[in-house]
Structures are given as structure tokens and as C-alpha cells.
Amino acid sequence: MYDETFMRRALALSARALDTPGTEPFGAVVVKDGAVVGEGFNHSVAHFDPTSHGEVEAIRDACRRLKTVDLSGCDLYTSCEPCALCAAAMHIVGIRKLYYAASLAQSGEAFAHVSAADRHPIDVETLRAEAGAPLHERALPAEQKLDAEAIPILRAWAASR
Numbered sequence: 036m037y038d039e040t041f042m043r044r045a046l047a048l049s050a051r052a053l054d055t056p057g058t059e060p061f062g063a064v065v066v067k068d069g070a071v072v073g074e075g076f077n078h079s080v081a082h083f084d085p086t087s088h089g090e091v092e093a094i095r096d097a098c099r100r101l102k103t104v105d106l107s108g109c110d111l112y113t114s115c116e117p118c119a120l121c122a123a124a125m126h127i128v129g130i131r132k133l134y135y136a137a138s139l140a141q142s143g144e145a146f147a148h149v150s151a152a153d154r155h156p157i158d159v160e161t162l163r164a165e166a167g168a169p170l171h172e173r174a175l176p177a178e179q180k181l182d183a184e185a186i187p188i189l190r191a192w193a194a195s196r
């Protein structure tokens with residue numbers, strides 16, 4: 036059930052980027068049973084981590100605090116509609132419902148005049164298409180090598196379970 040307190044927390048986290056070098060104004064919180072169990076905001080430049088998006092940071096924080104990789108039953112509140120990277124992270128952990136403030140289109144408008152040198156830009160439409168495409172339909176070239184050596188490792192790991 037939506038609780039505006041949590042959306043305001045996500046927005047407050049995003050606003051911390053206004054005076055925190057190396058961060059961007061994207062904040063998120065993970066909520067379970069009416070309480071915040073994880074939160075974060077974009078530190079991609081500060082941490083030299085291009086996957087440090089607000090939603091990913093909040094998910095990492097929640098998983099570490101709860102000592103789990105399963106966040107089913109949790110909701111995610113974010114200051115901006117998630118990109119495909121964050122959508123993938125949310126899918127992997129089983130987030131139940133998403134609440135977002137700005138849309139990606141609204142974010143794009145707000146950032147339209149910012150040069151690439153002043154931020155770590157993502158072409159969200161290209162990312163979505165690339166992430167959703169089958170391997171050999173992606174722009175990223177890919178070739179399969181040494182699968183005969185990789186598969187026994189997979190089988191050995193699986194067999195020990």
C-alpha cells in the first residue's frame with residue numbers, strides 16, 4: 036500500500052546529490068512491512084561504479100541488512116522511473132510493486148542541457164532495447180568460446196547442490 040512518507044524519503048535522498056560531489060539526483064528506498072529496509076542514491080562517479088544507481092543502491096542495502104537476495108514482498112519507491120539496469124535488479128530480487136516520482140521523459144527534459152562531461156549519461160531507450168534483445172540481436176558484438184570447459188564447472192556446481 037502506497038505511503039507518501041517513503042516517496043518523500045526517496046526524494047530527500049535524491050536531493051542529497053545537490054551538495055554531495057560525484058552523485059546524481061536519483062534516490063530510492065526499499066520498504067518491507069511498512070518500514071524502510073534499504074535506501075540509497077546514485078554514487079556512480081563518486082564510487083567509480085557505473086551501476087551505482089539509486090534503485091541498485093537501495094536493493095544492495097536492503098539485501099545486506101536483511102541478509103537475503105530475495106526481496107519478494109518488498110516495494111520500491113524511487114525519485115525517478117527506473118532504467119533497464121534497475122528494472123533488471125528489481126526483477127532479480129522480486130520487488131512486488133514500484134512507486135516512482137519523475138518519469139524518464141521528465142528526467143530527460145530536466146537533464147537536456149547538461150553536457151556529458153558533467154554527468155554519467157545513459158541513453159535509456161538504447162539501454163532498454165539492448166537489454167531486451169536476444170544476444171545476437173544486440174549492438175554489442177558477442178562470440179561464444181570454450182563452452183566445453185565452462186559447462187563441466189556448471190554441472191559440477193549443480194551436482195553438489
Ligand SMILES: [Zn+2]
Nearest residue numbers: 088118120121
Ligand atoms: Zn538505473
